[in-house]
Amino acid sequence: MRKSARAMRRVVLRQMFDLLEERYGIELDRAAFMADSMSLHEIDAALSFKSDPHLEELRGALDRIDDGSFGVCIGCKTEIDQRLLVEDPARRICEKCEKEYNRSSSVFMPAHMVE
Numbered sequence: 001m002r003k004s005a006r007a008m009r010r011v012v013l014r015q016m017f018d019l020l021e022e023r024y025g026i027e028l029d030r031a032a033f034m035a036d037s038m039s040l041h042e043i044d045a046a047l048s049f050k051s052d053p054h055l056e057e058l059r060g061a062l063d064r065i066d067d068g069s070f071g072v073c074i075g076c077k078t079e080i081d082q083r084l085l086v087e088d089p090a091r092r093i094c095e096k097c098e099k100e101y102n103r104s105s106s107v108f109m110p111a112h113m114v115e
Contacts, residue, residue, distance in 0.1 A: 003082055005065050010034060012065065012089040016043075016058045024050060040066075057090035073097055 003011075017033045020026040028046060032038065038046075040062065047055055064070035071080050075097030084091055093101070 003086075005070070008070060008085065008089060009062065009065050011086055012058055012061045013043075015089060016047075016055065019052070019054060019058070020046065020050070023052065054090070061089045075101070 013034055017026075017028070017030055020028070021030075026046065033046075043059070043062070047059060061070060071082075071085055072078070073080055073094040074092045076094060078094055078096075080091060080094045084095065
């Protein structure tokens with residue numbers, strides 16, 4: 001069963017709040033942040049001056065939820081498995097494309113750099 005946009009938004013916001021709290025010691029009310037009552041403008045204000053790639057990825061996930069492209073693989077345009085999105089809501093690629101990418105990129109990488 002596919003989670004609703006609202007449920008996925010809460011997953012993204014939970015990860016975003018945890019990251020903000022852990023790394024930056026933010027002073028926001030968790031309930032208010034998670035209630036989906038904050039506008040993107042208010043979220044952006046909470047993120048201001050936080051140069052963190054993972055926060056940027058999560059912010060991008062919120063944009064994709066709003067524009068309807070969340071959960072769609074940028075490689076093959078199929079839906080990304082929900083369990084993967086719950087683990088990492090910033091994910092933009094499905095397992096199949098990820099495996100293909102890893103396989104093709106390992107051809108060009110020195111042996112000591114391949115996991």
